Amino acid sequence: MGARHDQTTPSLSGGFIADAFARAIAAAMDHAGATSPNPPVGCAILDADGNILAVEAHRKAGDLHAEARAIATCRAAGTIDRIHTVVVTLEPCNHHGRTPPCSEAILSTPAREVWIAEADPNPRVEGGGAHRLAAANLSVRFLSELDHPDAARLSAEAERLIAPFATWVTTGRSFVTIKQALDETGSMIPPPGHRTFTSEASLTLAHRMRRRADAILTGSGTILADRPEFTVRHLPDHPDKSRILAILDRSGQVPADYLAEAIRRGLRPMLFNDIGDALTRLGNEGVHEVLVEAGPALTGAILAAGLWDEHVVIQRTRSDLPDQITVSRNRTKKG
Template sequence: MGASKHPVTSLPAGIIADAFGRAVAAATDYAGATAPNPPVGCVLLDAAGEVLAVEAHRKAGDLHAEARAIAACRAAGSALRIHTIVVTLEPCNHHGRTPPCTDAILSTPARHVWIAGRDPNPRVAGGGAARLAAAGLSVGWLAGLDHADAPRLAAEAERLIAPFVKWSTTGRPFVTVKQALDETGSMIPPPGHKTFTSETSLTLAHRLRRRADAILTGAGTILADDPEFTVRRVPDHPDKRRLLAILDRRGRVPADYLTAAAQRGLRPLVFAELDEALARLGTEGVHEVLVEAGPTLTAAVLAAGLWDEHVVIAKGDPDRITILRNHDRKG
């Protein structure tokens, strides 16, 4: 579709900000299910700012968020009302397993597109925003939205695709370290217990596990706790099979544990060195690896600067959650 012959009034910043919030939330629901693609959310609005569709990319090979939202509008008979498209990532402009999202957008009467972040993937041509603008659509970026919530929404959208950015630009997974500490700063649970954190913190831990493509642990943790490493406190992604990377230099993990892990839907891999494990996970297409390990391995990952995000759960009433990002780490 070409450029509109008449100017079309853009929607207020508050409506756009609300739509970005909905799009981020929709994409977050599928974080961990979309590799090798990033999680993306999309919201379609009519000229009055009414939400016509909220959709997300759900898995590789499935419709992208924009195409899914447009298809939902067509099914509901509201496609001719599409006025503004709000999406968390620049629409693709290349043919992959699905057609370009720019084609889908240009097949609608939409005249405005708001985008949270540019596509960072060096393997594709990119240029989605440029193509839409060349076709006469107004293209806006979340960073330029004049609204108090814009910085927070931009940070949330950036974190959403951070694992994809890391993997697509370096070939390495995004490393999240989860660390639970008691009142004394110790990671060791009391005798007879596997944890000491609250129910809320345990649910958070399972959410972190749900969005990860792999778990990284050490032989000591397995021998001490016999952990399942499954997602139980929140619904898991259907058919998701995570890698379980085990650092076991001395071959202490028994074969029956590896067999049981495979029966639980995990794919166990044993490594002697941390860097070897991370390199292999990258070649396996892992976007995000969650480190769930004891004090020694956790400290080693942090000290080596191999982490991207550090989630600290400090026991208290209530537990205190701190999330740190290692923005200064290079590659």
């Protein structure tokens, strides 16, 4: 029997909603890079007093979506009758794919209100979940409407969360993130005998960025100089994740034994002569996010050509101070 939906219960205050969005975004971030071809999504469910009943995320393609998983958590805990507000980082789906529509899952509960951070950017999905929920007399609101000091920051985090998926699903190309580590002088070259000069916290950040990427783009010079592993080591990787290792190697210098070792590490090496060809092929392969981990020449070429979406600079200042992190977005790049 379907749940009765009305508007007799007042909305929760902005503080409760902001906290729920923060938790949902954090849950989704933990699984960014594991959900392709789907986007990472997080969901928090609250009761009428603002208590969190469940926080869940979509974990991998074919698995339960975030809303369905959070509702299942409430059902298992015996709290499904207390559901009042559903907070989700992406508009609930309203179509049958590998799993049933999340809009219908929400409508099977006593939920009165749904807060959404980002509208579904997929142009091939007809009939939005927000419209379906509103048509069933639920109050449907977007994060952009939230009156809270953290609203702008949360909106930016939610937008970045789905930016790789949104880029790929609307343009067919991959979202390109450049990671660049610099020492105090602005050099990318570590001192002799060292492979890095950044702090432990920055290394964890770098490996978190690597974990969420579907492909790593580098040059033959980086491989010949350092033979990097390109694995996730400073935090647990996603189980069974297989990344493409795209290598710019115009003169065929990358050794065969390095490629064989990369395969044994779970990477899928691909060799290219041209940056544009590499990015086109990666988009065709369904890669949502490419992480550029390369030397100064290739990094500079991609920056100069404007073939990037996000540029993360990690700069060492002094050994007794935290590294300086700067994140820039290329707002002029066209699809």
